[in-house]
Amino acid sequence: MTFTRRRALQLFAAAGASPFFARTVLAADWAGIEAAAKGQEVFFNAWAGAETINAYIAWAGEEVMKRYGVKLTHVKITDTGEAVKRVRDEVAAARKDGSVDLIWINGENFKTMKNEKLLFGPFAEALPNFALVDTKGKPTTLQDFTESTDGLESPWGMAQLTFFADGAKVTKPPLSMKELLDFARANPGRVTYSAPPDFHGTTFVKQAMIEAVAGKTLFAKPITKPDFDATVAKPLYDYLDALKPFLWREGKQYPKTQAEITQMLADGELMIGFTFNPNEPANLVAAGKLPKTTTAWQNSGGTIGNTHFVAIPINAKAAAGAQVVANFLLSPEAQGRKNDLKVWGDPTVLDVARLKGDDAKFFTSSAAPGSVSIPGPTLLEPNASFVKLIEESWLAKYGQG
Secondary structure, three states: OOOOHHHHHHHHHHHOOOHHHHHHHHOOOHHHHHHHHOOOEEEEEEEOOOHHHHHHHHHHHHHHHHHHOOEEEEEEEOOHHHHHHHHHHHHHOOOOOEOOOEEEEOHHHHHHHHHOOOEOOOOHHHOHHHHHEOOOOOHHHOEEOOEEOOOOEEEEEEEEOEEEEEOOOOOOOOOOHHHHHHHHHHOOOOOOOOOOOOHHHHHHHHHHHHHHOOOHHHHHOOOOHHHHHHHOHHHHHHHHHHHHHHOHHHHOOOOOOHHHHHHHHHOOOOOOEEEOOOOHHHHHHHOOOOOOOEEEEOOOOOEEEEEEEEEOEOOEOOHHHHHHHHHHHOOHHHHHHHHOOOOOOOOOOEOHHHOOHHHHOOOOOOOOOOOEEEOOOEEEOOOOHHHHHHHHHHHHHHOOO
């Protein structure tokens, strides 16, 4: 039987379901969703820390208005947790016309919203363009920090911890955290990482943890503070303690952001930088901010990687419009533009090998200066419960320098 809008309404009425459930069921009727979306304004809460990202979202807004009559308003935030708190407060106040329609999200924030039933859906796998997502080669498109997405968020882009340097100065890149320690010893003051809870700094510490701790299976499950202290803290901080005296300013001060580290690398103050976007070094070379001799690599044993997503709050005022935007963001055109080093350089979630004809033309395979020359396998993120414990313990130990 065809699953039509009328049939969905019959099911909704028979079930006595909530309005939220009704919107979820109706997601199966894509023509109806597009019709309902026309004229809606979608408030997209997304990090606004990079001009390239802001410009890309502005372009996407122009396209969805032109094609679907949906107005996309970028609500520029510095911390996704701010938007999560707003949704929580609005839902607690029984506000059904929420101020957040779409949110850029992953990791701990997604787990929080999922556990607290603050998300609309499942909707993601019903999006027409979801069929193009590479769920086999990129399993993190269905798993967010070990948490199943369950259709509650739509994949948007890929990420993997990547190191980079001027290849003319760093001729033999360190391909493990142990080798990075050896490099720092040989080049004191020329390596550092940003202070948690900066996302990149926390990721650096997680990478050190994964390589230092013997029992890898524990990362897939939630962990308590007593277990963290008993199994993780000593090997992790043995490593970080050994690294600290050889860091920039002997670890008495840490940059606040990864962007500061990149600038210090460009200025010659540091020798190695790192990013969670494998295309960023090539992007920086193309922009003239790093030399053409820049090289990028991932550790031989692998580096942490994940997918970032967009999700719709349960009380979104423009749930239909948000789905239309999410579907457009999965289109080959939008994914190809985002992947372009001259635009953003954010790796695609699509299975490019399966794209045909004009869709395939949105992607290029030619390597650019600064591209990853030594790739490593992707390591799954540890369970989201590790983040708070890592950040709290790091700040307690090193927060004062």
